[in-house]
Amino acid sequence: MMKSTAAIPVIIALSVSLGILIGATFFHAQGENTPRKRYPKIEEVLSYIDLYYVDEVNIDELTDYSIEKLLEKLDPHSAYIPAEETELVNADLEGAFEGIGIEYMLLNDTIEVVTPLTGGPAEQVGLLAGDKIIRINGENVAGIGIDHLGVFKRLRGKKGTQVTVEVKRQGIDRLLSFTIIRDRINTQSVYAFMLDKHTGYIKISNFAANTHHEFQEALKELKRKGMKQLILDLRDNPGGYLDRATDIADEFLPNDYLIVYTDGRGTRFDSKIKATNRGLFEKDKLVVLVNEGSASASEIVAGALQDNDRAWVIGRRTFGKGLVQMPIDLKDGSELRLTISRYYTPSGRCIQKPYDGNKAHYEEELWKRYESGELLRPDSVHFADSLKFKTRKGRIVYGGGGIMPDFFVPVDTGxxxxxxxxxxxxxxxxxxxxxxxxxxxxxxxxxxxxxxxxxxxxxxxxxxxxxxxxxxxxxxxxxxxxxxxxxxxxxxxxxxxxxxxxxxxxxxxxxxxxxxxxxxxxxxxxx
Known part of the structure; x- marks a missing residue:
């Protein structure tokens, strides 16, 4: 159970662009009430611009820009999500979405179907892997520079609504037209199989709404197949729901072991999360794979298992995202994700990497790791003695910027x-x-x-x-x-x-x- 003094749920995730999603790993919670204080100066300035500025301006765009620049002064993970992007941002973590059910890629400025999802609307009407989508509801979408947001806006929609796509299929000269009734599409974040007779493997792509349930089912199935040891792969996992991550850590840890704690301004957002007595895999051998793309909630899992001496961590130093965001719904449908606390691993490590107020420097930090040789040699990383912490059994681990693995795997630069x-x-x-x-x-x-x-x-x-x-x-x-x-x-x-x-x-x-x-x-x- 979560032992928390916090009055509202919180989220932990990366507030940077990840693939086709912008910060798509947040815990959705009810926002705060309207703030008690008012800040009329900003409203006053915008009003004067709207009334008297020499040229016509879009006040909504100017407001969005102002908010984004304001948040950059706080920290690298507080974020503002415009109303038109919130559905896209949140989609991966909901465990399901409403649309036509395809996996696609943008290739040569064309939407190409990688595969129609099994049982989904697109498969049912006959869309095939390799089909190139040329028109959507009569609108040409090929060769126009469409991006993923443009694809989502056209193909996703409410369950029961319809969309017509015209596709070019290999070996057929004319375009084929399909009218598809949108439906609810379940997503998957856990992939599992047996590597050999006794070794199971589970990959978690992010911590979404249904991740813990998927994980439990996968773990049970692997145990039925004879698994005696497990590889948990958190590479390139950008984060997600805090409670889903701690629930998964709980499956490996004995009752009452500390998983993570948070510390904010005052005590309102302070919490401690401990393991319960219901773990499915508390005894057998376990290793965790991480890399520089492992962030936020995935770092909490890796840190908890490392600090409690439950698993060896293998790979490269993780991203270093140790801040907790609270999502606040704004009146126009946009969202503010505001940092409210820092999280700490059981040994007391804050794994947030340094931020000097320059967002560009922060975003370039991973490239700096490559330039310094860190991704090639483990001895290129040097920690101050003040960042030393001890695991439950007394091993030395370090804070100050990500989870440092117990065993190093270099990046291949050949x-x-x-x-x-x-x-x-x-x-x-x-x-x-x-x-x-x-x-x-x-x-x-x-x-x-x-x-x-x-x-x-x-x-x-x-x-x-x-x-x-x-x-x-x-x-x-x-x-x-x-x-x-x-x-x-x-x-x-x-x-x-x-x-x-x-x-x-x-x-x-x-x-x-x-x-x-x-x-x-x-x-x-x-x-």
């Missing part, structure tokens, strides 16, 4: 890694998987046998090289057998995603993952 980044950015590999997955007889394989038996035909490899060359990518390095094997392996994982979904994708991809290999090595160490 020529092949750089080439693969260029290949992924081009979209060629993903599109190639979409095009060729339907040619594989899915009934002949399981995801496991596909990983073990399927080999990329030479004709497809040559076709892939040709497609890359057409994009201006130098493929000379791929003449090397090991380079070919590495890229072919990732293509196999992408094809598996098309055939069996994301769990198959991760299962295959992580067979060659250095984090997972290190995790298995650590799990096999004597206790």
């Amino acid at each position: 020529a092949l890694a750089r080439l693969k980044s260029e290949v992924y950015a081009s979209g060629v590999l993903q599109e190639f998987a979409i095009r060729h997955a339907p040619q594989i007889n899915k009934k002949s394989y399981t995801a496991i046998s596909f990983q073990e038996q399927w080999q990329l035909p030479d004709s497809l490899w040559q076709s892939l090289l040709s497609s890359l060359s057409q994009k201006g990518i130098d493929t000379t390095l791929l003449n090397n057998n090991s380079a070919k094997a590495s890229l072919s392996h990732e293509l196999k994982a992408l094809i598996a995603r098309q055939l069996w979904g994301y769990e198959a994708f991760y299962y295959i991809l992580y067979q060659e993952d250095p984090f997972v290999k290190k995790a298995i090595e650590i799990l096999h160490m004597p206790e």
Whole structure:
């Protein structure tokens, strides 16, 4: 149970742009009442601008800009979300949304269907992976510079409403038209499978409304399959609901162990959250994977398990986001996410990294890690003695900017890694998987046998090289057998995603993952 003196729920998350979402990992709560104090000077200035300024101005846009600049003076994670963006910002954490049910990517300025979600409206009317959406409700959306917000505004909508899409399908000259009735679409944030006979793997992409339930079901299923040790993957997890994160930490910790505590101005937002006696995996071996993309709620889980000596943490120093935001609904439908407290791991660490008031410097900090060599060598990180803390068993850990792992895994900066980044950015590999997955007889394989038996035909490899060359990518390095094997392996994982979904994708991809290999090595160490 949460033992808290706070009167209202709080959120913890990254208030920066993450992929297609802007701070899309917040705990939704009721906001405060109207503030008791008034600040008429701002209203007065805006009124004079509206009345007398020499040119016509958009006061709403000017107000939004003013709020954003004001918040930058506070901290890097207090944020203002305009009304038209709140649905998009919150979508990933609701556990469901209302729309047509597709996964898509923007490729060559075109909306391309990666896959229609199983059982969703788009699948039911016949939309297929690889379809290119050209028009939506008669409006051309191809080649116009559409962004993800533009896609969401056109395809999402209330359950029961309809939208007509016209698509270009490979091998058909004319556009195909589909009228789709929007419905409620469930989302997934937990992916799980057995890596071997005794080792389970669970990846949590963020801490959404249904994450804890998904996690419990996944954990129970892995235990039924014989799991004796677990790899918990929190890499690139940007955060989410505080209570979902602490509920998951609770599954690993004995009763009454401290998970996290918060400290704000005064005592109103101070809280302590401790484990209960209901954990599903309190005894067996556990390791946690993190990297510089692990932030906020994922750092709370990693920090709690590290400080309580429950798990080894493997990877690279986490983001360093240790501030708690409260969401406040404003009258026009916009939201203010205001920092109200700092959170601390059980040993007393505040893992918020420094902020000098310059937002650009703060956002460049991850790049500075690369420049300093931190992502390549663990000894490049130096902590002051004042940042030393001790775990429950007396091991030294450090605060002051993220969770430092117990075992380090460097970033790959080799020529092949750089080439693969260029290949992924081009979209060629993903599109190639979409095009060729339907040619594989899915009934002949399981995801496991596909990983073990399927080999990329030479004709497809040559076709892939040709497609890359057409994009201006130098493929000379791929003449090397090991380079070919590495890229072919990732293509196999992408094809598996098309055939069996994301769990198959991760299962295959992580067979060659250095984090997972290190995790298995650590799990096999004597206790």
